[in-house]
Amino acid sequence: MIEATAPSTEGLAVRRLALRLIRRMPAWATGALATLPAIVALGVALQPFRASVRYANLSLGYIVIVLVASVVWGLGAGLATSLVAAAWLWVFSLRPFSAGVSTPGELDILALVAFLLAAIVTGQLSAQLRVRTIEAERGRREADFLTELGATLLASRGAGVGPLETIRRIFAAQRAALDPPLATGEISPAEREPAADGPIPTVTAVVPGEPRRVLRLWGGMEKMAERGVLTDTVLRGTAQLLALELERERLERDAAEAESLRRSEEFRTALLSQVSHDLRTPLVSIRANAELLATDETDAASRGELANAISQQADRLNRMVGSMLSMSRIESGALRPDCDWQDPADLIASVVPAGGGLGAQHRIEPAIDPALPLVWCDFGLMRQLLGNLVENAVFYSPPGTTVRIEARHAEHAAIFSVADQGPGISADEQERIFERFYRGSTARQARPEGAGLGLSIVKAIADAHGATVQVESSIGEGTLFRIRLPQPELPAIPEEME
Amino acid sequence: MTDRRTTVLVADDEAPIRRALRGVLTQAGYDVVLAEDGSRAVDAVALRRPDAVLMDLMMPALDGFEATRRIRQWSAVPIIVLSVRGDERDKVDALDLGADDYLVKPFGTAELLARLRAALRHRPSDDESSVFRCGEIEVDYYRRIVTLRGEEARLTRTEYELLALLTRHAGRVLTHRMLLREVWGPEYVAETHYLRVFIAQLRRKLEDDPANPTYILTELGVGYRFRAPES
Numbered sequence: 001m002i003e004a005t006a007p008s009t010e011g012l013a014v015r016r017l018a019l020r021l022i023r024r025m026p027a028w029a030t031g032a033l034a035t036l037p038a039i040v041a042l043g044v045a046l047q048p049f050r051a052s053v054r055y056a057n058l059s060l061g062y063i064v065i066v067l068v069a070s071v072v073w074g075l076g077a078g079l080a081t082s083l084v085a086a087a088w089l090w091v092f093s094l095r096p097f098s099a100g101v102s103t104p105g106e107l108d109i110l111a112l113v114a115f116l117l118a119a120i121v122t123g124q125l126s127a128q129l130r131v132r133t134i135e136a137e138r139g140r141r142e143a144d145f146l147t148e149l150g151a152t153l154l155a156s157r158g159a160g161v162g163p164l165e166t167i168r169r170i171f172a173a174q175r176a177a178l179d180p181p182l183a184t185g186e187i188s189p190a191e192r193e194p195a196a197d198g199p200i201p202t203v204t205a206v207v208p209g210e211p212r213r214v215l216r217l218w219g220g221m222e223k224m225a226e227r228g229v230l231t232d233t234v235l236r237g238t239a240q241l242l243a244l245e246l247e248r249e250r251l252e253r254d255a256a257e258a259e260s261l262r263r264s265e266e267f268r269t270a271l272l273s274q275v276s277h278d279l280r281t282p283l284v285s286i287r288a289n290a291e292l293l294a295t296d297e298t299d300a301a302s303r304g305e306l307a308n309a310i311s312q313q314a315d316r317l318n319r320m321v322g323s324m325l326s327m328s329r330i331e332s333g334a335l336r337p338d339c340d341w342q343d344p345a346d347l348i349a350s351v352v353p354a355g356g357g358l359g360a361q362h363r364i365e366p367a368i369d370p371a372l373p374l375v376w377c378d379f380g381l382m383r384q385l386l387g388n389l390v391e392n393a394v395f396y397s398p399p400g401t402t403v404r405i406e407a408r409h410a411e412h413a414a415i416f417s418v419a420d421q422g423p424g425i426s427a428d429e430q431e432r433i434f435e436r437f438y439r440g441s442t443a444r445q446a447r448p449e450g451a452g453l454g455l456s457i458v459k460a461i462a463d464a465h466g467a468t469v470q471v472e473s474s475i476g477e478g479t480l481f482r483i484r485l486p487q488p489e490l491p492a493i494p495e496e497m498e
Numbered sequence: 499m500t501d502r503r504t505t506v507l508v509a510d511d512e513a514p515i516r517r518a519l520r521g522v523l524t525q526a527g528y529d530v531v532l533a534e535d536g537s538r539a540v541d542a543v544a545l546r547r548p549d550a551v552l553m554d555l556m557m558p559a560l561d562g563f564e565a566t567r568r569i570r571q572w573s574a575v576p577i578i579v580l581s582v583r584g585d586e587r588d589k590v591d592a593l594d595l596g597a598d599d600y601l602v603k604p605f606g607t608a609e610l611l612a613r614l615r616a617a618l619r620h621r622p623s624d625d626e627s628s629v630f631r632c633g634e635i636e637v638d639y640y641r642r643i644v645t646l647r648g649e650e651a652r653l654t655r656t657e658y659e660l661l662a663l664l665t666r667h668a669g670r671v672l673t674h675r676m677l678l679r680e681v682w683g684p685e686y687v688a689e690t691h692y693l694r695v696f697i698a699q700l701r702r703k704l705e706d707d708p709a710n711p712t713y714i715l716t717e718l719g720v721g722y723r724f725r726a727p728e729s
Contacts, residue, residue, distance in 0.1 A: 311606075318604055338587075341691035343698065345709050346716045368709060374694050379719040380586050493695050 031069040031077020032084055038065050039088050059089060059115035063122060070123035071130050078123025086116045138228060145229040146237040153245050163245035167238060174219030180211065205239035209247060215239050267331055267436070278320055282313035323453045326384060327436070330460040337378035337464050341490070344368055344375050344407040344414065351386040351405065353394065361399035372409035376487055377465060385461040388454040389418040389481050397422030397478065414487050419480040425473040434459040434469070504618065505529040507548035509539035509565065510580065511557045519552065522607050536560025540568050543575060550617050551577045553597070555588055563595055570596035576617035586719035593673045593720065600671065616669040616726045630665045632727040635704060635713060637665050646704055656681060657700050664714065669726030671717045697722060
């Protein structure tokens with residue numbers, strides 16, 4: 001979490017102290033005190049007109065002062081001011097400064113009472129107006145702030161900043177935490193008690209939802225207080241926005257999980273339907289051949305053929321099980337190459353089909369660059385990669401054609417390629433052949449029983465080795481797959497005398 | 499060899515495989531003893547003294563690795579482990595524990611019988627002669643001389659050590675670890691590139707076509723094997 005810089009200017013502290021002193025005085029006293037000079041000044045100003053102007057008319061000037069006090073400092077101030085003004089008028093009507101002695105007339109007393117009542121009523125009305133204005137103003141500020149917060153939270157989605165951190169930044173708080181913390185490791189407030197040198201201002205808000213959490217914000221937030229938006233309404237609104245945001249994140253996570261589950265489920269279903277179909281074909285053939293073998297009518301020559309067919313179908317089953325196992329291993333993310341220095345000749349030899357069976361009707365031409373000493377790779381995986389390419393080449397190219405397997409040295413890389421003289425792959429299909437279960441149109445025709453897994457395994461193994469797979473092919477001219485396997489420097493081997 | 503027929507112990511938890519192996523082995527003239535898990539296999543080796551063991555690696559009670567390790571503590575009987583394709587590590591582990599050879603399931607009958615014959619032939623008591631001959635290669639362990647078609651092949655000290663080790667165990671798979679430990683020393687067991695380079699050098703000096711070796715055979719992902727003489 002990013003620490004907000006603490007406000008450290010001393011001027012700010014002095015100002016805060018003065019503000020606190022003024023705030024400690026009640027508003028009515030402030031109002032009365034502030035208007036007192038105005039009342040006295042008005043009395044002095046009216047002195048010359050006192051004889052000519054009627055007493056009741058004089059009081060109108062004071063009403064204006066009461067009005068101002070009510071609007072600026074509230075009802076209490078208005079009442080206090082009107083009392084002060086009435087008292088002043090009383091003193092005024094006694095004419096203590098005049099030479100002659102006079103007693104206030106009944107009419108004067110009546111006017112004074114009327115003034116007091118009028119002052120109270122006007123004061124109250126204007127004070128109410130003031131309260132409404134202030135409330136409206138605060139409401140507007142709060143609404144503005146929450147709108148801004150909502151917009152920022154929306155904008156920060158997917159930007160790698162969590163909603164809690166976004167809220168902390170907007171509040172300019174030093175720290176923000178949820179209690180109890182989120183599972184993803186938000187800091188628990190218990191670990192972060194305020195420092196010993198004074199309480200850090202803290203605000204809390206209850207975040208609705210399950211489980212109920214408390215949002216705590218520590219320190220900073222002066223700007224928020226100055227703007228007058230550090231209110232209960234704002235905190236409640238913030239907590240609600242946060243709850244919405246957390247809920248949305250949770251739903252998003254759930255959806256992603258469901259999606260990955262659905263995909264692996266989809267894969268399993270596809271694999272199962274493929275398995276049940278693909279495995280049954282050779283099984284049917286094995287069973288039929290075995291039953292034929294068991295009958296007495298079969299002559300010796302046919303027996304050999306039948307037994308041979310059974311062996312071949314068993315091999316085919318074995319290959320299928322092998323590629324399905326690899327695919328499920330790739331799917332579960334367990335494909336980690338266990339690399340070692342391997343002899344490229346061994347690798348190539350391991351994928352050249354043995355005499356008889358697969359590849360017997362093709363010319364298989366291995367070619368190994370003598371400049372390629374050893375290859376850093378996982379033997380089993382690389383054998384499978386090359387084996388799949390060779391198998392494909394043999395399956396899809398007509399008998400009598402050549403399949404060329406090549407291992408070549410390049411700068412910081414070993415390059416393996418398998419080229420056939422088969423029907424080729426069209427340009428738009430070349431992009432899709434590495435997809436799982438995808439089978440090109442020629443592939444489906446030439447070998448209906450294939451599962452469409454071979455090349456996706458090739459791609460997965462190449463990826464695991466950090467190797468690239470390239471395909472060069474055009475219709476009618478065959479296909480070439482090229483694997484570029486990055487190589488580390490071959491460690492030195494101690495020299496030896498003959 | 500005694501006057502009794504050669505006995506082979508088959509240890510596998512799958513009944514169909516035991517049945518199939520018994521059929522094949524009986525037809526080939528062997529006496530067959532069956533065991534359905536590792537601990538029974540260990541007992542059977544003690545009680546029935548078989549001449550060779552076919553040991554499945556994945557078995558309940560005691561797996562093939564542990565059974566191999568226990569048998570090796572007191573018996574030199576040849577053990578051929580049966581493993582599943584692609585699990586090179588399993589084969590290497592079993593060989594390092596003292597197994598003599600391995601077969602990958604599913605295997606052909608001919609291959610099984612050939613491996614069994616090789617294992618029976620190369621019991622330790624046979625490895626005492628001071629000269630090894632195979633095809634056109636002759637290794638004289640006493641004079642430390644290797645001849646190819648009657649002419650002396652000039653080998654470096656390390657090349658000779660490697661060849662001597664392989665030929666003394668001709669027909670048997672020696673893992674990379676075993677070869678590196680014996681020839682270079684225990685601290686070099688991870689330096690497989692030494693081995694690759696020296697094997698390539700040996701092949702250049704001894705094989706007619708180093709790319710298609712007929713003497714020094716690669717056991718893919720596992721180790722090397724020198725061709726058994728009479729095969």
